[in-house]
Amino acid sequence: MSFFIGRIESLSSRFLTERSHELIVAPAIADLQHDANSGNLVSAARARASVLAAFGGALYDELTADASLLKIAALILIPACYYTFLIYLCQPQAALYVAANFGRLVLPAAIALLSIPPVLVCCWPERTRRRTLQPDALRRCSGQTADA
Amino acid sequence: MSEIRLPSISSTESLLLDLLEHRERFGLELVDASGGKVKRGSVYVTLARMEAKGFVESRQEDRQPGAIGLPRRLYRATAYGLKVRDAYRILRDALALKPVEAQ
Numbered sequence: 001m002s003f004f005i006g007r008i009e010s011l012s013s014r015f016l017t018e019r020s021h022e023l024i025v026a027p028a029i030a031d032l033q034h035d036a037n038s039g040n041l042v043s044a045a046r047a048r049a050s051v052l053a054a055f056g057g058a059l060y061d062e063l064t065a066d067a068s069l070l071k072i073a074a075l076i077l078i079p080a081c082y083y084t085f086l087i088y089l090c091q092p093q094a095a096l097y098v099a100a101n102f103g104r105l106v107l108p109a110a111i112a113l114l115s116i117p118p119v120l121v122c123c124w125p126e127r128t129r130r131r132t133l134q135p136d137a138l139r140r141c142s143g144q145t146a147d148a
Numbered sequence: 149m150s151e152i153r154l155p156s157i158s159s160t161e162s163l164l165l166d167l168l169e170h171r172e173r174f175g176l177e178l179v180d181a182s183g184g185k186v187k188r189g190s191v192y193v194t195l196a197r198m199e200a201k202g203f204v205e206s207r208q209e210d211r212q213p214g215a216i217g218l219p220r221r222l223y224r225a226t227a228y229g230l231k232v233r234d235a236y237r238i239l240r241d242a243l244a245l246k247p248v249e250a251q
Binding site for chain 1 (some may be wrong): 151174175176187190192195196197199206216217218219220221231245
């Protein structure tokens, strides 16, 4: 649990502003911890999914609220066009083979995977801050007490 | 002449304001009370947008000593939010009338 929360925290500190974290991601994490304490595995799994959904929603809000982030969409187009031309124009037979044997969406998905994450990691504006989850809270969340 | 920018309110936001009208609630309480109309993954995104518009206010819950995990957040409707909701409700009702009925 604490590993999952730690990952979300680090992603949040890289990609989200303080406000988005405080108002969107942190309450979802608090709900996740609340469900974990109740011991219901199904609701804990749903809470994890909702934390991811909240993170995605916050990311979308950041994208739409900050006009400068629109340049990221343009930057994504550059590698996407490169891979598209490389695959569909230079190797059309291979593209047809992959589409026929593995599905039509495999190559577009591969192109998206090759294009989007590197641009997001490299070009997303730095978020200055901040908070990290209190080590004590993480320890308690994983079921240990401060005394232990 | 400067243009007046009217606030917008969605049906989900209107529903959340209904639920928050009389008392403070947690996000999960709102999800449960909405009867499935508000999803758990989107409730905080919607509430954050509403807070940015001034429709709701929020605060962290009061923690008891030894409480586990991060504090949850309590939400309540603002007078402005309720005013916008009521205004849109009147507008919607008025526009729903046929011209003959409106006379």
